[in-house]
Amino acid sequence: MNKLIVILPILYCTSLAAQPDGNDKMSWFADARLGIFIHWGIYAVDGVDESWAFYNKKMSHAAYMKQLNGFTANHYNPEAWAELIKESGARYSVITTKHHDGVALYDSKAGPLNVVKSTPAKRDLLNPFYDALRKRNIRTGAYFSLIDWTHRDYPAFTKDSTRYAVANDPQRWQRFRNFFQAQIGEISTLYKPDLFWFDGDWEHPAEAWEAKKVREQILNANPNAIINGRLQGYGDYETPEQNFPVEKPASPYWELCMTINNNWGYQPSDQNWKTPYEIITIFADVISYGGNLLLDIGPKEDGTIPPEQVHVLKELGRWNQKHEAAIFGTRAGLPNGHFYGPTTLSKDSATLYLFIPAKTSGPVMIKGLKSKVTTVKVVGTNTVLSHKIVGKISWSPVPGLVYIDVPSSVHDDYVTVLEVKLDGPVSLYRGRGGLH
Numbered sequence: 001m002n003k004l005i006v007i008l009p010i011l012y013c014t015s016l017a018a019q020p021d022g023n024d025k026m027s028w029f030a031d032a033r034l035g036i037f038i039h040w041g042i043y044a045v046d047g048v049d050e051s052w053a054f055y056n057k058k059m060s061h062a063a064y065m066k067q068l069n070g071f072t073a074n075h076y077n078p079e080a081w082a083e084l085i086k087e088s089g090a091r092y093s094v095i096t097t098k099h100h101d102g103v104a105l106y107d108s109k110a111g112p113l114n115v116v117k118s119t120p121a122k123r124d125l126l127n128p129f130y131d132a133l134r135k136r137n138i139r140t141g142a143y144f145s146l147i148d149w150t151h152r153d154y155p156a157f158t159k160d161s162t163r164y165a166v167a168n169d170p171q172r173w174q175r176f177r178n179f180f181q182a183q184i185g186e187i188s189t190l191y192k193p194d195l196f197w198f199d200g201d202w203e204h205p206a207e208a209w210e211a212k213k214v215r216e217q218i219l220n221a222n223p224n225a226i227i228n229g230r231l232q233g234y235g236d237y238e239t240p241e242q243n244f245p246v247e248k249p250a251s252p253y254w255e256l257c258m259t260i261n262n263n264w265g266y267q268p269s270d271q272n273w274k275t276p277y278e279i280i281t282i283f284a285d286v287i288s289y290g291g292n293l294l295l296d297i298g299p300k301e302d303g304t305i306p307p308e309q310v311h312v313l314k315e316l317g318r319w320n321q322k323h324e325a326a327i328f329g330t331r332a333g334l335p336n337g338h339f340y341g342p343t344t345l346s347k348d349s350a351t352l353y354l355f356i357p358a359k360t361s362g363p364v365m366i367k368g369l370k371s372k373v374t375t376v377k378v379v380g381t382n383t384v385l386s387h388k389i390v391g392k393i394s395w396s397p398v399p400g401l402v403y404i405d406v407p408s409s410v411h412d413d414y415v416t417v418l419e420v421k422l423d424g425p426v427s428l429y430r431g432r433g434g435l436h
């Protein structure tokens with residue numbers, strides 16, 4: 001027995017890997033958990049693939065550009081957009097300032113192609129939206145495509161045609177570089193976004209884009225600006241697109257960007273809507289691995305948001321509001337294997353949240369939890385649940401299994417969340433049993 005007492009303090013126990021600590025410019029992002037992505041552009045007029053429609057030669061460039069004439073923004077209500085985003089629970093929103101087609105949503109002086117000069121919308125669409133977001137304390141994000149397939153000095157045009165090779169005409173490439181960097185400067189000074197969301201960096205290496213300089217340009221204008229990971233190594237976080245991670249991604253900051261149906265922009269032919277349940281379970285998985293979800297909506301050309309997307313945002317918002325404590329400001333949960341489902345931890349890691357999908361009733365189980373459970377409650381209600389410890393052998397370092405009984409009466413419509421209070425910061429056992 002004496003021997004055991006000496007061994008106990010050095011038993012295998014895992015404290016969680018370093019988590020984002022929130023002391024730097026990334027802190028709001030680490031707490032944000034949910035953002036709303038907006039793909040709005042002339043592609044909504046005919047309901048075709050954003051920019052890719054002409055690049056992939058599904059239609060001619062001329063036919064694609066005819067959509068300029070149909071882009072009215074007639075029912076655009078940026079206050080209502082921001083209100084819906086607020087209602088969803090999102091803490092930030094990222095809108096396409098310019099997609100790969102080169103059509104800017106603001107009056108760029110750097111080039112001629114934008115909705116103010118070339119469409120019946122005839123006005124800056126960004127400013128009122130960013131204002132409406134700021135009024136509601138929602139962080140602002142600017143999606144900006146580095147690629148500009150329409151610009152006459154951009155090398156690529158369609159999938160099987162190019163205008164020129166950068167190596168053969170560095171001056172022409174320099175003209176393009178001046179142009180896109182001028183636009184980034186405009187966006188920085190006009191809108192001061194909290195976040196720059198680049199896209200399309202894959203077409204050229206860091207040196208060609210002058211990625212380091214672009215990063216400096218942005219940070220000179222706003223030292224706190226966050227830059228997504230699509231700037232050839234000069235960004236702040238990873239953006240696994242439409243990819244549901246199976247393991248916790250290695251990078252401390254990451255964001256899953258995902259569509260509600262199968263497309264980024266408005267496409268009435270795509271009725272493959274994810275249900276609120278599906279969105280919520282995906283979201284729970286994302287936060288369990290310490291990421292953010294950037295959930296996309298694609299408004300119509302007139303600025304109307306399709307009802308299916310409104311429905312998802314509202315239901316997600318209802319669920320977020322009820323479970324706020326388990327979602328916002330939490331950190332990644334337990335490593336895989338301790339619980340059959342997503343989990344999160346409070347910042348002090350003394351509260352563990354268990355996400356229970358699919359209306360599961362009966363006992364759920366936590367494995368390898370050294371910390372003592374003090375209370376278990378159903379989040380968003382005052383219901384206290386009982387728990388019991390199974391298989392704890394007095395002389396063994398292996399903690400018992402924690403079984404919690406979940407009655408069907410406490411079920412949430414989508415995903416039920418339990419709050420498990422611990423006697424201190426979470427401590428896990430991952431040893432081999434016996435004396436180890």
Ligand code: GLC
Nearest residue numbers: 039050052199200241257264
């Ligand atoms: C891809 C696509 C683009 C879309 C983006 C959103 O990079 O090229 O159309 O806007 O993903 O993440």
